[in-house]
Amino acid sequence: MSRAASLAPASVLASALAGALLTAVALPAHAEDAAFRATTFSLSAFGETKVAPDMATISLGVQTDAPTAAGALSANATQMTKVIAALKKAGIAERDIQTSGLNVNPQYVYEQNLPPKLTGYQASNQVTVQVRDLAKLGSTVDATVGAGATTVGGIGFGLQNPQAAEDAARVDAVKALQAKADLYARATGYKIMRLVTLGEGGGYTPAPPMPIYAMAKREMADSTPVAAGELKVRVDVSATYELAK
Incomplete structure (x- = not known):
């Protein structure tokens, strides 16, 4: 009697656990069914606008170059000081001039x-310059070369x-x-x-630098010819729509 009595509660407990497991497994299935009660489709599109750079x-x-590293650096510093002075004289603010490389x-x-x-030794100093007045771009390049810049990258x-x-x-992207x-709904x-749902991707990305000699040209009086052209700004969107008959 004692053995049977001790087994009975264990059997009841096992049955209860099995039932709980079945219920737990069934819940995601019900949730999954509910998720697919509606008919949906997902689409993507993009919008693009063209604008002149500013x-x-x-x-x-x-x-x-110099016989010693110190000499090469000293000569470079003297020449780069003149280049930066020419940039400032051309109207470039100090915040728009940034050293991007220095090597010996x-x-x-x-x-x-x-x-x-x-x-001997060769010293090189590179600066990245932002020109916020494109009318001055050609003359700015000329001024820096005249002041001693040896490369325009x-x-x-x-x-x-x-x-x-x-x-x-x-x-434009949302309209598209x-x-x-x-169209898909009608079809x-x-x-x-x-x-x-509605999601966005993409956006404005500055155009990568390109060699000046490879640019299309527009003559500017007494200055290096440059052409700004147009920039493309693209935004990608995606969405999910619920449908019905």
Whole structure:
């Protein structure tokens, strides 16, 4: 009797646990069924607007050579000081001039069957400059070269405030998305009931710098020819719509 009595509560407990497990497993299935009671579809679209840039970023550099590293750096500092002074004189604010690279490297001559021969040192200093008045871009480049800049690495155009262009692209993206949703609904014989989700991707990205010699040209009086062209601002959107017959 004592053995049977001790087994009975264990059997009841096992049955109760099994029932609880079955209930727990069944819940996600019910939730999954509920999630698919509505008919939905997901679509994506994009909007794009073109706008003239109102700023440019240029990369300028100075390279100097000397028998010693200290001499190369000293000569470089003197020359770069003149370049920066020319930038400021051209109307570039100090906040728009940023050092982006400073290097000193030994220079060698290599001859066959002989060890490398040190011939001196080369110092290079690179600055990135933002030009907020494009009318001064060509003359600014000329001024820096005249002051001692030995390299003009590249140029990129951008927007000081891309908000308006992004908003215009957003409106176009949503219009395109809605038009696509209406088309799919008509094609499948459904009616759009509501917008379930809406997401955004993309947005304004400044154009990468490109070599000045590769740019299209527009003549500017007494200055290096440059052309700003247009920028494309693109916004991607995606959405889920609920449908009904």
